[in-house]
Amino acid sequence: MLKVKNEGVVNDIAKTTYKANKKRNLLTIFAVFLTTFLIAVIFAVGISYWNIVTERNIRIQGMKYDIELPEPRDDQIEKIKEMDNVKYAGILVKCAIVEKYKDILLDKTRLYWADETCFKNQALPAMEYLRGSYPKKENEIMFSIKTLKDMGIEKPEIGMKLPVSYFTLEQTSDDEDIIEKEFILCGWYLEYSGNNRGYISKDFYKTTGVKPTDLTQGSLKITLKSPLFFEKDLIKMQKDIGIDSNQLIEGDTDIIINFLKMAAGLIFMLIMVFTSGYLFIYNIFYISVTKDIRYYGQLKTVGMTSVQLKRMVYKQAVWNSLAGIPTGLCLAFVVIKTIVARILIIVSLGYIEMPVNNIIVLKLWIFILAGGFAFLTSIISCKKPADIAGECSPVEAMRYIGTLKNIKRHKIGNGSLYTMAFRNMFRDKKQAVVIFISFTISVSIFLVVNVVIRANDSKYILNEVSNCDIDILNETTLDDDREQILTDEKISEIKKITSVESVRKVTSAKTVVPYDEDVYGDYYKELYKTRYYAGQSYEDDMELYKQDPAHGFFTPRFIGIDDYGFEMLNKSLGDVLDKESFDNGEIAVAIKFFTEGDSGMTGKITHFYLPEGLEPDKEYCIKIAAVGDGQMNPAHFAGGTTPDLVVSEKYAKKLLGETFTERICINYKESYSEETEEEVKSVFSGEKRISIDSKLESYNLMKGAEMQIKILGGSIGLIMAVLALLNYFNMMAAGVQNRSREFATLESIGMTVKQIKKMLRLEGIGYAVISVIASMVIGLPLSYIVFTNTTRYLIKFSIPWINNLFLFTVIIVLCMTVPVIIYKKTQDTSIIERLKCNEN
């Protein structure tokens, strides 16, 4: 058989058909454009976000590693270096602290020695840049830019002389041994850890006498071959190297879970976008092909083959893609580079400074993948319409009546407008399904977006997590020479401020609880099974406890709370406490950490001493009425491993005489009031031994991120909604036009325009209500999952009903009005014209 060269003719017909359908093609191009844009943005955001989390950890640590082992022994270092899953293991030792440069006092400027592996493979990747080289000679030193700036050196130079005062961290030395030394600057670097630090040579490190095994000074930084690891991997590593009692391999054990969560979120979003785009493009082509089916039939009668017809439909899809994909990618590029970058920085990094280029992934493959996905969506969407066009016989094409051919006998209805509307909704089941799916997807996304916005709503978060407007903490609480800074006079002064509503205080003191197997036995056994005590000997420690209950390792805090504090604690415990008994000192609440449940402590009597009390040698006893965890601790500072005891302030005063105020929590009459805050802060002006946690300050930090999330989330939701709504408009427009003859018939037998509009409105409401119900069934559980997995604060999930109801109302109103508007615009000719127009 000879091959006929008809490619040109098919091309010409395809072009003519394409030109004749300008409106349809513009809509399709718009859909391809939005789909491409969304896929590219979602890809880039997902991957950039992951990069940010990783990068942030590197920046905060000032080093690139996955896990670390503190105070490593030589044998442990060797074993770890030989492990199959370890890529690098570098040693870092903190050996000295510089106090002064010339006459400038410095804020804890630590000097580190890093071995070659640590510096090259772990420290260097966390630096933005490095000038000079790592110290080699004993008097050479390298500082971070921040440290040099603190020293007043704006333009550092290699070879500069730096006279400093420092003390070593050698365990036998004390703070008094200040050494004066002139270092030579051999390099500097920019990093973002926010800490003041410098590196010194191996020779200098040796002179300090500090060893890697010294408590808190030495550390083995480990980079794994695969950065994804489970907690069990760390436990196994600990066992393999035989850790000491004070050692614990530290690492983010949630990394795999977080990675999977991010991947699942990304995949879910892509599926949603893909489906939305598919439904939209499919729908446009489906409507267009079924509308033009007679035209295709005519083409067939003049000899066009099925393959040629299909090719013609696909060609149009390709042309649409060629127009939509590049524009979508261009917009995505601009949006990612500008808006997304800013949002990610604010959301993920907070105060940590980081150049945009380091975070945002603008790799070519992302754009190729996004374009490929969008192209695939476009082509797959056309398959069914192309099949219809290609496989319909010429005669069938001339008689093609779409989906009405399959209507079977059904129960006789009451003929009301409601019944008519209901039947019309499902007259084309495919159309109904497309409407429901596209609406359900976009509304579900909106529900999720609403919840994500709620999860990041600054005021909502702050109101949930902080129970006061400003929290002032005495930082000297645990010091030997602690000082009563939050005095009753200061508290009275605060109370005098008219815009202050309440001031409550939390007092604390050291207490000694003798070893008591009956009360604490189960708790300690559980505690020593946790990862945090993996290297410690339960038997040895308990023996120590029995012999020396006053050992700092065991001594808990004795916390006094006022009436308001009681109310809050009792509420979080589930109202199990009797106020009178609590006030009288008959009952206390035990606060423990790391273990689950109450370990059988509830209801038992515990004994304790108060070394700072009126009778230091007297043994007191109190019943533990409830056990709470760290979240419920009214105090800021915790004591040793034995659970802290929370009692009433009255009782604490009775035993201690004067109590020591650890923190005060202040509520304003008007939350977030800047004036009140200023007045409160002025009471402690110049006081450096306190720390302040202000709701207003947190709000100011968080509101930028909140706004950006609203914009990003809202935009994604809006784009999906635009796709769904356009889908709906498009389908209703086609539906109303296809039913033109039916409307004319209805009018001819006496249906008023008002009744027709009512019927159309009912159809719209039906679509909207079913979509909203489906979205609630899918979207609400989904939003719960997203909320619980994304919230960074311990806030409760709640449905943002106002936003959601607003959304539902908008959908219902649009669904109701659109068909009526389309009807008004398209059915404005006389009944007869419409009847004739649709006669075959």
Add this chain to the structure above:
Amino acid sequence: MDILITEDLKKYYEMGEVTVKALDGIDLKVEKGEFLAIVGTSGSGKSTLLHMLGGLDIPTSGKVIVDGKDISKMTKDELAIFRRRKTGFVFQNYNLLPLMSIYENIVLPIKLDGINPDEMYIEQIIKILGLKGKEAMMPGQLSGGQQQRAALARALASKPAIVLADEPTGNLDSRTSLDVLGLIKTAGEKFGQTIVMITHNDEIAQMAGRIIRIEDGKICRGGDTNVKGKE
């Protein structure tokens, strides 16, 4: 008594620069209970006249008075209610609603008026028109003749004063055509309804009580109510 009167009824269409006179001064009177056939060649204006009589189209000028009311001055919704209560239409293409059963199609004009159908009467129509047992079927499941009978049943269901039939047998074979026409005539006589029918088939027109012929938008024969039977 004249149930239907037209006075100088005109319908002009603008086709570019040309004015097409579809109806050009029709004066017609139809008595109650009369069976009138309108004949004419294609494009003569007979369908336009029928549409004017049924309030489906608005005249350029002149009057259409049905049961003493001038429908040419009615609003769209008034016209819809007029059609629902006073007229019954039978189209050549049946125009049954595809999503409704035969029964639902028949009673729809009554339901649209917010009243319950007279079941005895509907039952009677269904029986006369041979649709018994077909009530729950969908239009697409019936033959052309059955669909046209269903359309006729719908036209009669609301007991309209006038039944307007536009080429009711146009899509039917000759045997079915005669059946349907017989039924129209019988039903009209039985229920005392006025029937106005368009046809281009002279044989079918002969079944009417009076025939008028239209040419170029004007009645050329039979406009006078005294001319009975053949033209």
